[in-house]
Amino acid sequence: MSYPEFYFWPANASLSIRVWGDEAVVYNSRTAGTHLLPQSSALVLEALGKRHMSRDEIKNILGDALRSDDVGNHDIQLDAYTDQLIREFLAIELIEASCE
Numbered sequence: 001m002s003y004p005e006f007y008f009w010p011a012n013a014s015l016s017i018r019v020w021g022d023e024a025v026v027y028n029s030r031t032a033g034t035h036l037l038p039q040s041s042a043l044v045l046e047a048l049g050k051r052h053m054s055r056d057e058i059k060n061i062l063g064d065a066l067r068s069d070d071v072g073n074h075d076i077q078l079d080a081y082t083d084q085l086i087r088e089f090l091a092i093e094l095i096e097a098s099c100e
Helices: 039-048 055-066 074-091
Strands: 006-008 015-020 023-028 033-038 096-098
Touching (some): 015 039, 023 039, 039 055, 055 074, 074 096
Antiparallel strands (some): 015 023
16 A cells, blocks of 8 residues: 655644543644544654654554553554554644655
8 A cells, every 4th residue: 555655734733732641632723623532643643743754653653652552463453543543634634644
């Protein structure tokens, strides 16, 4: 499967992220959207706020955040979860993608 080279916060986006326990609330001032996310997803957003990241870098952050969950087929599940998270973030305009 082909993926964009980088993912990042949208231009002119101001995301406010607040973590409470294992959940986080994200407010996007550009869209006026508020989103309830797992803490692991918020960690990805915080990292993307610092620099552009590849799909594999996002997968590594999720893997580190979820490592304590000892589940079978971890790599297969992590691949699917990473792809789902990226699609959801793109759909609700929390991130953008670039092939450059």
